[in-house]
Amino acid sequence: xxxxxxxxxxxxxxxxxxxxxxxxxxxxxxxxxxxxxVGYTIDGSPYVTPTLYWREGDHVYWHGSSASxxxxxxxxxxxxxxxxxxxxxVLARSGFHHSINYRSVMLFGTARKVEGDGDKLERLKVFTDxxxxxxxxxxxPVTDQELKATTLLSMPIAEASAKIRSGxxxxxxxxxxxxxWAGVLPVVPQFGAPVPCPRLNGGTPLPAHVTDLARST
Amino acid sequence: xxxxxxxxxxxxxxxxxxxxxxxxxxxxxxxxxxxxxVGYTIDGSPYVTPTLYWREGDHVYWHGSSASxxxxxxxxxxxxxxxxxxxxxVLARSGFHHSINYRSVMLFGTARKVEGDGDKLERLKVFTDxxxxxxxxxxxPVTDQELKATTLLSMPIAEASAKIRSGxxxxxxxxxxxxxWAGVLPVVPQFGAPVPCPRLNGGTPLPAHVTDLARST
Numbered sequence: 493x494x495x496x497x498x499x500x501x502x503x504x505x506x507x508x509x510x511x512x513x514x515x516x517x518x519x520x521x522x523x524x525x526x527x528x529x530v531g532y533t534i535d536g537s538p539y540v541t542p543t544l545y546w547r548e549g550d551h552v553y554w555h556g557s558s559a560s561x562x563x564x565x566x567x568x569x570x571x572x573x574x575x576x577x578x579x580x581x582v583l584a585r586s587g588f589h590h591s592i593n594y595r596s597v598m599l600f601g602t603a604r605k606v607e608g609d610g611d612k613l614e615r616l617k618v619f620t621d622x623x624x625x626x627x628x629x630x631x632x633p634v635t636d637q638e639l640k641a642t643t644l645l646s647m648p649i650a651e652a653s654a655k656i657r658s659g660x661x662x663x664x665x666x667x668x669x670x671x672x673w674a675g676v677l678p679v680v681p682q683f684g685a686p687v688p689c690p691r692l693n694g695g696t697p698l699p700a701h702v703t704d705l706a707r708s709t
Numbered sequence: 710x711x712x713x714x715x716x717x718x719x720x721x722x723x724x725x726x727x728x729x730x731x732x733x734x735x736x737x738x739x740x741x742x743x744x745x746x747v748g749y750t751i752d753g754s755p756y757v758t759p760t761l762y763w764r765e766g767d768h769v770y771w772h773g774s775s776a777s778x779x780x781x782x783x784x785x786x787x788x789x790x791x792x793x794x795x796x797x798x799v800l801a802r803s804g805f806h807h808s809i810n811y812r813s814v815m816l817f818g819t820a821r822k823v824e825g826d827g828d829k830l831e832r833l834k835v836f837t838d839x840x841x842x843x844x845x846x847x848x849x850p851v852t853d854q855e856l857k858a859t860t861l862l863s864m865p866i867a868e869a870s871a872k873i874r875s876g877x878x879x880x881x882x883x884x885x886x887x888x889x890w891a892g893v894l895p896v897v898p899q900f901g902a903p904v905p906c907p908r909l910n911g912g913t914p915l916p917a918h919v920t921d922l923a924r925s926t
Contacts, residue, residue, distance in 0.1 A: 501754065527795050527809075529746035531757035537718065538755050540748035542793040542813055576759035578744050580901075583919070587837055587848050588855040592744075596759055620804055631804050632884050638805040660906045667849050671913045677923060678901030684797075689877045689891040696888045702800070706894060 501600055502653040510655050517654040521595045522547045522575055531572040534565050546619045553615055555644040563643045566603040573599040580678040584661035585670045593658050593676060600651040606644040615644055624701035718817055719870040727872050734871040738812045739764045739792055748789040751782050763836045769816060770832055772861040780860045783820040790816040797895040801878035802887045810875050810893060817868040823861040832861055841918035
């Protein structure tokens with residue numbers, strides 16, 4: 493499963509069988525999520541901020557207010573962007589072998605600002621339509637002022653590693669005879685019923701891009 | 710909602726109305742989760758690693774293999790531990806006002822190793838029983854070797870901030886008249902049906918501490 497590590501910091505030090513460096517492992521994990529945690533430093537101290545992200549080809553993108561400290565401190569700086577899907581609790585016969593099933597990706601690199609209004613708008617459209625297909629064109633268009641107030645960062649998917657655990661607990665051989673319940677309790681993210689805005693313009697129908705997503709889980 | 714910021718790095722720079730520094734806001738967010746993202750640095754570069762955590766009183770704890778790079782590099786070092794609950798997508802009439810509903814906490818401090826076998830065992834019991842009440846005493850006891858192979862870190866909840874967004878989209882006043890569907894698509898984490906280990910000792914019943922958790926969502 494493992495390809496060559498692209499750098500020392502993505503070298504998998506433990507549980508090699510759980511890790512991978514190839515895009516065939518990395519991209520599906522990135523594409524299955526939308527929330528990441530971005531790590532950056534300020535005066536040498538680590539900070540971790542949750543934010544939405546999306547992938548387009550060989551890059552990941554994230555964005556926010558141009559006033560955001562996270563975006564200002566990440567731009568042109570080294571970051572670590574981590575995406576984690578928690579898939580289940582793994583209950584073993586001993587405390588020691590309890591674990592979780594998960595899929596995670598760590599990306600390292602330097603965050604760069606996306607410049608150019610056309611490029612920014614196109615990336616935001618891809619982001620929006622990636623979650624809610626067709627929504628972008630239904631929205632009130634973005635104003636110049638709004639675009640200016642939005643910072644968009646990108647990072648190439650170059651220095652990356654994926655780590656995956658799945659399947660039942662791995663217990664010590666002699667423990668399998670114990671009458672302790674063991675197995676996996678899956679965690680399944682789901683969408684609830686859409687809640688219309690109290691000020692929704694009367695008669696506005698619930699679009700397919702919301703119902704389809706709500707049904708997808 | 711806001712109390713005095715305990716430090717400059719927890720001072721809420723933007724969206725003050727969404728933030729808080731008091732334990733009445735912070736503790737429920739910590740207690741509602743189990744997965745955090747720990748930020749630390751190696752040679753000045755940021756790293757973000759997902760791991761399980763738990764709270765006991767005024768401390769958070771996390772643990773893993775003594776060989777874990779994250780634990781070795783975090784011990785005695787500055788870390789940022791972030792917990793995020795994604796509660797829903799907020800769909801507005803303009804792209805600019807799209808948002809997410811979430812609850813998050815950032816904790817800053819120095820991670821300390823929990824020493825002493827008795828203390829370590831007690832913490833691990835609290836962690837296990839916190840998720841699965843009564844499970845600890847049903848398990849095959851921890852061996853000295855396993856305890857030695859486990860590193861447990863703790864950090865006081867001292868320098869912390871919480872951030873929360875909830876409720877419907879906040880659109881520009883003139884946009885409420887548009888016939889664009891707006892509202893919230895809630896994200897609801899759920900547990901799936903427990904999957905017994907294929908090597909489960911015949912007749913071992915599913916314990917209440919698993920079914921109760923599975924039913925809790």
